[in-house]
Amino acid sequence: MSDAAVRLIPIQCPRCQTPVPAQVDEAAWVCGQCNQGMLLSEERGAQPLDVFFSAAIPAGGQGKPFWVSRGSVTPVLRKAYKGNQVAEMNQFWSLARLFFVPAFKLPIQEVISLGARFIHQPAEMKPGAVVKFLPVVVPPADVKAISEYIVMSVEAARKDALQELQFNIRLEPPQLWVLP
Ligand SMILES: [Zn+2]
Incomplete structure (x- = not known):
């Protein structure tokens, strides 16, 4: 079969x-x-x-599903060919961050770059009415691995020449949010 x-x-x-x-x-x-x-x-x-719908979606509009999870990242090692951004990295991850993992169909590079953008600019989480949304094709079991790629993308963007990065990540169970 x-x-x-x-x-x-x-x-x-x-x-x-x-x-x-x-x-x-x-x-x-x-x-x-x-x-x-x-x-x-x-x-x-x-x-x-439980599925949550953002109040920012206009009536009759179509939303996009995201798995949203509060994540704590603990840096372990950062080595750079050139430059030193260890203090900036440690400062950034001293707070828990909201991870937004796109759950709709999207090339993996765009999943990661969109997720990295949301780390810096989290969406407003004000619940509203049920609306139509794009199909959910990413299962919650994939959220941790994608979140690790998002951390790597955020860290690779710093102003040094990153050689090696190690960290631990702890995520709360993800919630499904439909965002504009
Ligand atoms: Zn029913």
Whole structure:
């Protein structure tokens, strides 16, 4: 049996049992009938998931889904061919930061550059009404690895010639937010 055939197992809303028109590469949805959010579990089908919608999306507009997680980064080692940005790095990560990992279909380089931009300019997290949004194709299990790439991108952008970087990252469980 192919993967595609496995995914044809019907997915139903865990609250109202309405069938979900799920595509093969999707990971999370909001029920078109009752607005219940849900996340695909390979073993147990659709599980309830809280989905948050930004109030900044205009009525009738379409939002973009992001996994948002508060992350604490602990620098371990920074070596540069030239220059020294250790103090700047340590200062920046002395605060927990909000990681915004794009959950819609996007080339990985753009996922990382968009995530790095949000580290510096977090979106406003004011909840609003349910709106339509692009399909969620990134599962929460991928959030940590992508967040590590985002940290590397933020650090590579500093004004030294980065040679080697080591750090630890601790993320809170991600929330799904639909942003403008
Ligand atoms: Zn429902």
